[in-house]
Amino acid sequence: MKAxxxxxxxxxxxxxxxxxxxxxxxxxxxPLAYLHGHGHIIQGLESALxxxxxxxxGSVRVPPADAYGEYDPQGVFEAPRDQFPPGQDIQAxxxxxxxxxxGIVNFTVLSANDQGVMLDANHPLAxxxxxxxxxxxxxxxxxxxxxxxxxxxxxGHDH
Ligand code: ZN
Numbered sequence: 001m002k003a004x005x006x007x008x009x010x011x012x013x014x015x016x017x018x019x020x021x022x023x024x025x026x027x028x029x030x031p032l033a034y035l036h037g038h039g040h041i042i043q044g045l046e047s048a049l050x051x052x053x054x055x056x057x058g059s060v061r062v063p064p065a066d067a068y069g070e071y072d073p074q075g076v077f078e079a080p081r082d083q084f085p086p087g088q089d090i091q092a093x094x095x096x097x098x099x100x101x102x103g104i105v106n107f108t109v110l111s112a113n114d115q116g117v118m119l120d121a122n123h124p125l126a127x128x129x130x131x132x133x134x135x136x137x138x139x140x141x142x143x144x145x146x147x148x149x150x151x152x153x154x155x156g157h158d159h
């Protein structure tokens with residue numbers, strides 16, 4: 001069975017950046033199961049898996065535009081320190097949330113001192129080319145309930 005719209009695909013993946021740095025992997029955990037054609041995984045990977053069957057083993061290279069977008073220098077700005085709770089320990093590398101006009105936004109802290117906190121609104125993987133090693137384990141029809149919920153039910157996801 002081929003991976004097409006509304007089928008459930010289970011796969012193992014290992015994700016590295018262009019320097020070979022390991023970013024994420026499903027190895028050693030449950031495989032990733034998703035409902036194909038709904039944008040639940042990054043666009044470039046979903047397109048590459050279109051038509052694949054169980055047993056497919058391969059490399060998929062996804063440029064930033066089809067992954068988490070280009071890095072936007074405008075996303076970096078300084079927020080006054082007093083916008084954060086006084087007792088909160090704020091350190092470079094932390095992820096923080098703030099409520100803006102468009103709702104909750106996630107930021108990465110670049111640096112912090114007593115006066116201000118440098119924040120980066122870019123996704124941590126923005127600007128990165130993603131290299132997936134993918135092994136497709138199973139492709140199956142979605143159940144009526146999965147189609148109604150518009151997501152895959154697998155690995156303890158049950159309701
Ligand atoms: Zn559900």
